Amino acid sequence: MRAICVHAFGGPEVLRLEEVADPRPGPGQVRVRLQAAGVSPADVEVRAGTFVRLPQLPYTPGSAGAGVVDAVGEGVAGVRVGDRVWLTGAPTYAEACVVAAGRVHPLPARLSFAQGAAIGGSYATAYQAIHLVAGVRPGDHVLVHGGSGAVGTAALQLLAAHGAIAVGTAASEAGRAHVAAQGAAALPHDAWDDLLAATGGRGYDAILEMRAEDNVLRDGALLAPRGTVVLVGAHAEARFNPLELMVRGACIRGMATFLLTADEQRRVELAIAAGLADGRLVPAVGQSFPLAEAASAHQAVWTGAKAGKVVLQTA
Ligand SMILES: NC(=O)c1ccc[n+]([C@@H]2O[C@H](COP(=O)([O-])OP(=O)(O)OC[C@H]3O[C@@H](n4cnc5c(N)ncnc54)[C@H](OP(=O)(O)O)[C@@H]3O)[C@@H](O)[C@H]2O)c1
Incomplete structure (x- = not known):
């Protein structure tokens, strides 16, 4: 699969599109075939090496996305292959990611994958x-x-x-x-x-x-x-x-x-799910870029005037 890889912290040019092995879900994990990834200011600060917490190099950026579950690890209940989901907590600037089953949530049918990528975070x-x-x-x-x-x-x-x-x-x-x-x-x-x-x-x-x-x-x-x-x-x-x-x-x-506790996290997730289900919460996509143009997406999130979330199309 294709994924953005960062081998050194720096400017937008360090976001390189590479061919990498498909990730395989371990116990308690699912694999999501991603359709869209959210781009956040924190992604830009991490890439630049200026964020309070930094990953080990090399790494694939992103922490929010949406797609379809295409593999399920041992012991996973409640998430099935074919589920449309939005997710947090996995590297999403890629065509697929593996993530703990508890971090994926149903994406209502009337929402696009790009809107799904605008939810997380x-x-x-x-x-x-x-x-x-x-x-x-x-x-x-x-x-x-x-x-x-x-x-x-x-x-x-x-x-x-x-x-x-x-x-x-x-x-x-x-x-x-x-x-x-x-x-x-x-x-x-x-x-x-x-x-x-x-x-x-x-x-x-x-x-x-x-x-x-x-x-x-x-x-x-x-x-x-x-x-x-x-x-x-x-x-x-x-x-x-x-x-x-x-x-x-x-x-x-x-x-x-x-800083959210597990109980607070659960309360937040239930509230978001309820608002998405009844239509009071409608994620807004401001700008969209192909995965190969992740550098342009980073420039847009850092300098552009906003009207919603910046997303990457990952499929
Ligand atoms: N504490 C946390 O846990 C946490 C979590 C997520 C995000 N954040 C931070 O929260 C901020 C917003 O995140 P985001 O994802 O919404 O980013 P975003 O989509 O890039 O939006 C940035 C917002 O800041 C506005 N802005 C720019 N200059 C401003 C000014 N002088 N005064 C007031 N607002 C101004 C922008 O308005 P215009 O584009 O119209 O100028 C836009 O509404 C970022 O700094 C991000 O790093 C913190």
Whole structure:
């Protein structure tokens, strides 16, 4: 099969398409013939060698995808050959991958494989930020600071399903149209006065922050009393204003999906499955690239204006 292989950390050019042996599922694993893979900012940071956790070289990137199960290892129950699935936790920039059976989930028939590849990572991150970190309640005002990307789109859909009042930001007109299509008010990232005015001046109960280094300094002034800024994304050091937090009794909290306990992981997966099944969660694909153009996909995820998830077609 063909797979992207990285032999040295570096620029997009280190993503090389190679012929490798088909992986074989061991006990408790399944093999998925992949149709699409999700591309995330973390994939870019790992490839560049700047992420907090790095794999051993050589490696195949990716951690989210969708396809059809074509082999099942010993002791696997509940997953069958022929199942359409979305998955996390396996190298997905490839035509096939093996993964623990517990990491594959049924892909509803009305969703494409590209949409399936947009689920893993994004919805779990958004759910964790909204429900497990910020504790958003129905009727709360929530700012998704970076609403046009993969996590932002998932967050806006989860907030709408939860009955929260959401504002999402995007750089481009197309990004703001995409935010509005998720049922949220849409504004530019740095429209500070308008962002506060959108709450009638009361401020946000929660801010899901995708770009901490650009925004945390001013986020405090957008918060309602006892509000929370959730640090979802950051790529550099950030400054904050302690006085803005003190006078509101507010806080800034970090999060990482790898911190989820097994029980929390199960709760997140059940919520996502329910939302996908009843149609309240509709994964959005912004841009799609062939597997051979993984380098272009990395450039798009790092520099482009977003309107959904960047995916690779792996078949
Ligand atoms: N903590 C965790 O466990 C976890 C898990 C997953 C992802 N993340 C991080 O979360 C962030 C979002 O991930 P993603 O998959 O949604 O990435 P993505 O699809 O590339 O989206 C990035 C988002 O950031 C927005 N953005 C760009 N400049 C901004 C600014 N100055 N202020 C506010 N937003 C800005 C983009 O908007 P425009 O394109 O419209 O400018 C877009 O909405 C990334 O930093 C990622 O590494 C963290």
